[in-house]
Amino acid sequence: MRRGCSVGAALFFAATLSAGAAEAAGVLRTVLVIDASSSMLSTDPKELRKVAAELYVDLARDGDELAVTGFDGSARESTGGFTKIQGLADRNALKQAVRAVGKNGSWTDFTAGLLEAKRLLDAAPDEPGDQEFIVFLTDGRCDPDPKGALAEAAKAARAAGSPKRVEEICQDKVLGEIVPTLGRARLFAVGLSRSAPKAFLETLGQRTGGVGLATDRAEELPRVFADVFARLLGSRLIEGESASSVDIAVGEGMLTLDVIVVGPPALSMRLFDPSGREAPVGNQAPAEFYFADSPSYRLHKVMKPAAGTWKLAIGGPGRGGRYAVLQNLDLRLEFVDLPDVMEIGKPQILKMRLATPGGKMPPGEFLGRHELSLLAAEAPNKCEEALRAQVLKVAPRLKVARGKEGHWEHALLPLQRGEICFETVLSPLAGGVLSRVTYSKAVRIVPPLKLAAKATAFGSVKQGQEAKAEISFEGSELGEAVEVDFAAIAPPGSANPLGGLSMRPKSASLEPGGKNAFELVIAVDRDAKAGARSIEMRVTPSKPKGYEDRATHVVLSITIVPLTFWERYGFWVKVISGSLLGLLLLIGIVGPARFRKGTMLYYKDMRDPDLPREGSYPLAAKAKAGFYRGAKAMVGPTGPVRMGGVVELIAGPGGGVLAKPLGGRKAREVPRDEEEGGEGREVSLKDGVFRVAPGARYSIDGAGLTFWVAVR
Template sequence: MVPWRPLAAPVRLPLTLCVVCAWICGLFAPASARAEAPVELLPAIPPGSPAAGEGVVRSVIVVEASSSLRATDPKGQRKLAAELHVDLSRDGDEVAVVAFAGTAREVTSGFVTIRSPEDRATLKLAIRGIGTEGVWADFSAGLAAGRKLLEAAPGSPSDRELLLILGDESCDPDPRGPLGVAAQVARPHRMDAFCHEKVLKEIVPALGGAPVFAFGLSRSAPRAFLEALGRASGGLGMVAAEADDLPRFIAGIHARLRGTALMKGAPGAAIEVHDGAGSLDVALVAPRGAGARLLDPAGVEVPTHNEKPGEVLFVEGPAYRLFKVASPAVGAYRVAGGAGGRFVAVEGSSLWLEFVDAPEVAEVGKEIEVRVRLASASGELPSLAFLDRHELHLRGAQAASGELGCSGQLATVKPVLLRRGADGIYRARQAPRARGELCFQAELVPGPGGMLTRRSAPLVVRAVPRLKLVAAGMPAFAPVVQGQAVEAMLSLEGSEIAVPLEAQLSLEGGPGLSLSPASIALTAEGPRVFTLRVEADPAAEGGPRSVKLEVRPVKPKGHETRAILLEGEVTVVPLTFWERTHPWIAVGSGGLVLLLFGLGLFLPPRFGRRLVLRYEDRRAPEVPRTGTCVLRKQARAGFYRGARLLLGAAGPVRTGAVVELRPASGGGVVARPLGGKVVREIPAEDAVALGEPREVRAVVLKDGVFRCAPSARYEVIDTGLVFWIEVGR
């Protein structure tokens, strides 16, 4: 066993320079100089990942910053790969960056949620700031820092997490640090083995299922350890072998996360976009100035102006050009230009695998049908030709009552290949053998020409005893009058119910009849007799009619075939003309009375609010008596009776009046002399100049009345009464 010691720089430098030169030369070599690799699928998606839908992808990029990278990565390819990971991430994904050498540090102070091109730029700026000043390289420290970030991040069950590690993956810690001291005590001659054991036995089990994707830049990187790390975490570990490894590796991670096949090739090759595509990311690695463009299936150039980054985002990086197209058209995209370059493309699909109308319960010994479909969130199915390029496998397991659930057994069960129906639905039938649980999980895998991998969420169906639902007969409903209701009893005596259920009630018998309640609850020990109410609409057709009463179990799903149908007769009694119309007559009469009452209150004329009556009794000229009153207060209108004021010689009276005052249109007042009296208009005292004669005019009557002019004084001859109307304030 060779004692542990750092690899001498003179030995590592030529070796790593060869790797880097191969990388650079491979990137810029003509397409004809290399054989085209087939479309590559990374290992199967971890359980639950594709079923999670559009959950957040939370990733930690762990970048080495030790001085050994000056030799193994002089061009900073690890940082370019990290930037490509940022650009390939979707909006809404969360990314954090950690740098490690002898110790680890957070570069981004936690996760950055990608919501705009500015967020991507912030992450890439942080990545570019990582240097190569570290003297030591503790791989385990970087991995542990990434684990802590994931542990502290809140999330939901649909989220996915991963760690991406980029460096030469050496474990060369400070001998005076905790890991170095512990290694010297345990195995002083094998520092790397001690470090690897710590990672595999302590750090990886604490990741909570988050896969680790580790990329070793140097051919001297510990291949066996990286591969073991990938297997143990559910990710992938590899060492640089070809020039295409870095972009293909990063794009492969995103293809795996999206459950699609990685597409790669030289400019001019077709980039097929399939049914249900939700996004397309194309990254081209080519010499500067190659002028690569992306053409859609119609041959139109995909814009690069970023006016609508939510639809098309273009990134001009130092080593690649990236197109992110949302909702791409189905068909073949192509890269034009970019001579000497290579592209990688990742399609994001909006199609997900799901169970259709899945039952919640299954009766022991009775078959149930399990249906599976591949569809978008809106329920749209892909073409049958697309489905035929894939295979659907179904796993099923059963656990008896009292045992642990059957979900954990699915991974050990051999899957069964299902054939699609003409409607694009996959079907299978299964009957439980005993009480307990049935579990199912479907998985879609690519066949010849296929590209999509999907795994459904597990379906758990309770296996319950058989349901027996019986009824004593159709409820006996009495004749029901139009617009009224009758009640009858529904007896389900003799039914055998093992689990609580809800049954839906429906009545078929033509229009005009309604049934309540709409549903009933049934339990093992609950009531078996229920009161039903049938109501006839006022417009329902009269006479006897045949009806059907259906009692259908609806909750939980799985008992629908146990519905029972009862047939009987309900007679609708029609209303007479008076019964049908008397409510409207009563309402109309009441409305008319109310209208007449209102008219009687509000139509009679009233005196204006500001009209004031002034009067004088001049029967004793030496001592004239005067009076004043507000007309509206003195004389009020009655029910269908207008306001009026009777005026005698001494003022308002009830009898013996000489003149009657009534309100007139426009807020005026009209006066009617009574008893053949004559009225004349006299000027006011202050209107006659000193020494001038007083002009007296007789009032002309029209229809026995005259209109009182404001402030004009009127004298009723031979009575001594003088009155006039003023408008108050």
């Protein structure tokens, strides 16, 4: 037999029991029944039936209860009772019990193993919501002790002329006598050889609401998995040949993620979550991440896996192998859009559904293998206590039918004021696996609500201003306080119901006997279209929930008056004019040229060569710019003067100095190596001025003045 076969069968049955029944209301109780006959030495030399049983133990949830028994001609190596899985020690103890089952039995008596499973289940406590399973692993046909009761029954049958062989007598006893006594326990049978009685195993599974199959080909298992999970469980299984990297798309609302790699010990596996973090293998927190490493398989179990793409990396020198991924939905029973209030005399449709927290529902075929019952309790108040009393009295419940959308639906008609509470119970039918119980909030039953609304007009209002109107609910019939929402209705052909208007408040609270009149304020945008218009407004009860269909309408009229030119643009005219004036003032003050900071004027009076006089003058400090007038200074032979100067110094671009000879005089640049007063080069003028080079000395013809400029 090939290695993948029995391990795949374990995946199939463990997923059938643990995945579909995840978070069931009661305990999941399973007996692993393992063939211990000596025929296993040839049909299962690598003891893959035990590998399959150990894998089933690893796939089981914390809180599940398991027992193990072997059988040959009689029951053997039985654990004698159930072990509740509460941690690593319990899993290891159960796997050790699986390994302890022998393989040296002389006979194969199916009845012995199944009767021991029945004894174990009968001895266990039976609480509401508990579910019981038997996983039956064998390699071939029923071959009981030739001196036992089955052989004697076969002899008696032959003596009476019956052609039945001892194997058929054994099968008849299992189907006709043992199976009817198993109660609600479902049996999952797998034959692990070509000689296994396929028809009998399939019938055995069908009779108990389980599944039976016989195979020695691993490649058949993916088809079996896909078919059974789609029809029976609503869970998701993906499997295939080992690859170096496998992407696993995990959807929202998954309860567990089980990833298994089956193959030789050298075939390694690593698992990474959508953020790239590797799943731990040390079992420090097995309630969140559990890892098992067996000579035949490796397993990761992740509780409440994050949605996204997980990565499975398979490596090592090992060859061959397969992987399998089980994703189990976190299914919850809930009420759909249950209102806060119901009105007396108004029919209501109560809806319930089984779905993930995100609203994803399992296939309809899966839902069809379950039934839903409903219990309701009405009371003037505190209906929760009334419901609790009915539950304790085991009051009869109503069976609820499923609607087209997959919801269970029940019609009811409230008749008296008070409260009503509901309990709904999901129970498995043949082939079903889930048990759920949920309770509703208290729903108040109130007199009918009738809204009547009328409003005054907003009148005329200019663009950019506000106006007020009043909305009154006089004439409304209110059985209790309600909150209503105001919403404008868009006119035909328009997506914007208000078109440049905004209105407040958005809601109001109405009370029986109250004034129930409210002020509405409408703000008109400056660009709102001018003219008369009508605004249709819907008034919808929003709190408590359940009155939404009692909405009413009012029409509000308003005339929008356009702004005059000065009202619309006067402010900006003032702003722009003021800005321009400020800019002109700023240019007049900042714009005129100034002498560079530290610029000094040095001068000599050379009219008397024997007695020259010289001085200096801080141009930057004393020659200031004026409003729209650049800085300048008039210079005579004796220095700066107000009048009668021979040259005018003017601040140029960048703080430079320009010189303008006055009175038609010429200026000469005095060579540095000549005596003062010597002839120099005549300076050329442009527009009557020349640029003064720092440090260069200049003389003015016929004036006796020599000057130069330096920057300190």
